[in-house]
Amino acid sequence: MKRLATAIAFAAVVAFATQAASAQTLNAVKNRGELVCGANGTLAGFGMPDPQGKWTGFDVDFCRAIAAAIFNDPTKVKFVPLTAKDRFTALQSGEIDVLSRNTTWTLSRDAALGLDFPAVTYYDGQGFMVHKSLKVSSALELNGAAVCVQQGTTTELNLADYFRTHHMDLKTVTFASADEALKAYETGRCDSYTTDSSGLYGERLQLAEPSEHIVLPEIISKEPLSPVVRQGDNQWTDIVRWTHFAMIDAEELGVNQTNVDEKLKSDDPETRRMLGVEGQYGEALGLTNDWVYRIIKRVGNYGEVFERNIGQGSPLKIARGLNALWTKGGLQYGPPFR
Amino acid sequence: MADDAQVLPRHARRARRLGGVAIQIGLVVLVIGLAFGAALNAAQNLARANIASGFGFWNNTAGFDISQTLIGYSASTSTFGRAFWVGLLNTLFVAAIGIVLATVLGFVIGIARLSRNWLIARLTGGYVELIRNVPLLLQLLFWYNAVLQSLPQLRDSVPLPGGGILNNRGLFLPRPEFAPAFGAVLVALVVGVVAAFILRLWARRRRRMGGQVRVLWPAFAFLCGLPLLVFALAGFPLAFSFPEIGRFNVQGGVEILPELAALVLALTVYTAAFIAEVVRAGVLAVPSGQTEAAQALGLGTGATLRLVVVPQAMRVIVPPLTSQYLNLIKNSSLAVAIGYPDLVQVFAGSVLNITGQAVEVIAITMAVYLAISLFMSLLMNLYARATAIAER
Numbered sequence: 001m002k003r004l005a006t007a008i009a010f011a012a013v014v015a016f017a018t019q020a021a022s023a024q025t026l027n028a029v030k031n032r033g034e035l036v037c038g039a040n041g042t043l044a045g046f047g048m049p050d051p052q053g054k055w056t057g058f059d060v061d062f063c064r065a066i067a068a069a070i071f072n073d074p075t076k077v078k079f080v081p082l083t084a085k086d087r088f089t090a091l092q093s094g095e096i097d098v099l100s101r102n103t104t105w106t107l108s109r110d111a112a113l114g115l116d117f118p119a120v121t122y123y124d125g126q127g128f129m130v131h132k133s134l135k136v137s138s139a140l141e142l143n144g145a146a147v148c149v150q151q152g153t154t155t156e157l158n159l160a161d162y163f164r165t166h167h168m169d170l171k172t173v174t175f176a177s178a179d180e181a182l183k184a185y186e187t188g189r190c191d192s193y194t195t196d197s198s199g200l201y202g203e204r205l206q207l208a209e210p211s212e213h214i215v216l217p218e219i220i221s222k223e224p225l226s227p228v229v230r231q232g233d234n235q236w237t238d239i240v241r242w243t244h245f246a247m248i249d250a251e252e253l254g255v256n257q258t259n260v261d262e263k264l265k266s267d268d269p270e271t272r273r274m275l276g277v278e279g280q281y282g283e284a285l286g287l288t289n290d291w292v293y294r295i296i297k298r299v300g301n302y303g304e305v306f307e308r309n310i311g312q313g314s315p316l317k318i319a320r321g322l323n324a325l326w327t328k329g330g331l332q333y334g335p336p337f338r
Numbered sequence: 339m340a341d342d343a344q345v346l347p348r349h350a351r352r353a354r355r356l357g358g359v360a361i362q363i364g365l366v367v368l369v370i371g372l373a374f375g376a377a378l379n380a381a382q383n384l385a386r387a388n389i390a391s392g393f394g395f396w397n398n399t400a401g402f403d404i405s406q407t408l409i410g411y412s413a414s415t416s417t418f419g420r421a422f423w424v425g426l427l428n429t430l431f432v433a434a435i436g437i438v439l440a441t442v443l444g445f446v447i448g449i450a451r452l453s454r455n456w457l458i459a460r461l462t463g464g465y466v467e468l469i470r471n472v473p474l475l476l477q478l479l480f481w482y483n484a485v486l487q488s489l490p491q492l493r494d495s496v497p498l499p500g501g502g503i504l505n506n507r508g509l510f511l512p513r514p515e516f517a518p519a520f521g522a523v524l525v526a527l528v529v530g531v532v533a534a535f536i537l538r539l540w541a542r543r544r545r546r547m548g549g550q551v552r553v554l555w556p557a558f559a560f561l562c563g564l565p566l567l568v569f570a571l572a573g574f575p576l577a578f579s580f581p582e583i584g585r586f587n588v589q590g591g592v593e594i595l596p597e598l599a600a601l602v603l604a605l606t607v608y609t610a611a612f613i614a615e616v617v618r619a620g621v622l623a624v625p626s627g628q629t630e631a632a633q634a635l636g637l638g639t640g641a642t643l644r645l646v647v648v649p650q651a652m653r654v655i656v657p658p659l660t661s662q663y664l665n666l667i668k669n670s671s672l673a674v675a676i677g678y679p680d681l682v683q684v685f686a687g688s689v690l691n692i693t694g695q696a697v698e699v700i701a702i703t704m705a706v707y708l709a710i711s712l713f714m715s716l717l718m719n720l721y722a723r724a725t726a727i728a729e730r
Binding site for chain 2: 010088092109113114142145146160172
């Protein structure tokens with residue numbers, strides 16, 4: 001049981017190590033020559049190796065963007081697949097530098113786990129998938145249903161809350177990994193499978209007959225998904241936070257993978273500051289001044305990463321919705337480069 | 339050593355003994371010091387990393403559901419501590435069933451493997467070789483999928499005689515519901531047992547004095563007749579709540595989860611293969627002269643096995659059998675792979691992840707498994723001591 005092994009290893013390290021997690025993550029990453037990124041591994045569109053073994057996905061590209069900013073090479077990332085259950089332990093113990101694995105930002109995780117959530121990269125909410133043959137059209141009709149869920153998630157807790165709030169009976173069947181939960185749902189062990197709605201779209205595609213299953217319209221929770229870093233290394237937290245903001249601002253300023261070289265000659269002062277033509281903004285972060293140029297050139301802006309992995313350019317076809325730029329009615333808003 | 343002790347003068351012997359004691363005390367102090375240092379160091383490291391520590395989480399509300407609870411539990415009001423007990427009881431429950439079934443199956447197969455019947459001996463031999471050479475986790479996943487896939491969907495549930503229902507959500511049996519008057523039946527049962535016991539003592543005394551007494555029927559009347567009579571007089575204070583198929587699930591009745599069935603099946607089948615070998619070794623350890631002597635005295639095969647071979651074999655069997663029981667208890671933690679809510683799944687899984695307190699939760703979990711295993715060893719040692727040959 002790998003996840004248990006991680007927890008035990010962490011307990012042992014905490015008990016016998018003399019030095020807690022280093023505050024110099026950036027230096028450690030540079031010396032190592034690669035970024036170690038905790039990823040999902042089984043969630044189509046967000047984090048999964050493709051048949052050739054190349055990691056792809058929305059969360060994966062975020063780590064590639066960080067690697068591009070540091071090394072000017074998005075391939076200098078080692079991905080560590082983690083279950084929901086062992087992801088925080090892996091980060092706390094220093095096994096990974098950053099966790100980019102559809103993780104919900106909550107107060108207790110932020111305050112009690114020694115972790116920081118730099119920025120919301122995806123605004124999500126929890127939904128339900130059911131067998132079409134049940135002829136259910138609303139989550140409120142699920143009274144008495146058996147629901148398969150993955151352990152160690154906010155989903156597990158929201159589920160109990162939602163059924164309690166609506167005075168409905170619930171039979172939860174909890175599995176250690178999303179794969180096992182989904183498989184049990186598919187065999188008919190459960191009436192419904194629940195997770196973040198982005199995950200539902202991705203996982204429905206992995207079922208033998210995706211058309212036999214529908215996603216119910218209710219969104220029962222707020223799930224702001226964020227990358228996660230260890231608390232106490234402010235420089236590293238800033239790098240991760242501003243990697244996201246840079247990709248947002250690039251989209252807002254119309255800078256993308258194809259035109260980024262032309263935009264270096266742009267007259268727009270904010271674009272010039274962002275791409276490092278003017279000022280020393282990158283060096284202030286401990287990076288080079290052209291760090292945003294590297295991200296956009298090697299990985300792309302937020303919109304490009306979104307569409308390529310989970311949007312219209314992908315089988316998932318998720319609409320931007322809350323994740324549209326603030327200028328287009330969404331919530332994605334990057335602070336200014338100044 | 340003994341010779342030395344006699345040769346050495348008294349003060350030297352004493353000095354040597356004191357030296358030994360000092361070394362032992364020193365070791366104990368060192369071990370305790372290490373453990374204490376590790377705990378202190380852990381607390382400091384956690385504080386430096388801003389990770390919450392301590393056992394304050396124990397009384398916080400859990401907030402998650404558990405699919406099988408032997409004691410009252412609700413997501414909205416129960417604490418993490420309560421979830422711990424639910425998980426622990428589920429572990430003990432599956433281990434207890436597994437140990438009983440594995441012992442029975444293991445003894446049958448172990449003895450059958452020694453059978454003179456070629457087919458039976460080869461079949462059971464094949465069973466042992468097949469089962470003990472395939473990893474338990476794979477077997478568990480196999481049984482879980484075999485159980486889930488072969489059972490019918492909810493719509494096509496199989497009704498069982500007596501009001502039970504079987505489908506891939508589990509086996510649902512009628513739940514007995516006792517009216518308050520049922521207490522009288524229990525009292526009658528206790529009275530019947532005591533009466534039958536007294537009857538037996540009385541009959542034994544009469545026999546010793548040369549009398550002929552038949553106690554079977556009177557004892558039967560005390561044991562069964564009396565409670566039944568009271569049951570009828572109290573107006574049959576027992577009802578059953580029958581499971582019914584609802585829109586999504588089966589409502590009412592007692593539920594046996596497919597996860598539990600698969601886990602018990604896997605643990606039983608796997609451990610029985612090892613127990614069979616232990617039993618076979620134990621039986622073979624009894625010298626064949628014993629069997630021959632018993633047969634020379636005119637005992638049949640069954641009586642030879644029951645009265646001569648098994649009692650002597652048991653002394654060889656019990657120590658390795660203990661190891662198998664301990665293995666079964668620890669292997670039950672593989673439940674996590676199929677979603678059975680045992681201690682590891684509930685406590686070292688959901689609770690650990692929600693509280694994030696890996697050090698405390700893992701320490702408690704390890705301590706619990708250690709305690710269960712030590713207690714099991716103690717019981718088996720007591721049994722071994724009770725059945726040991728009294729040295730003359």
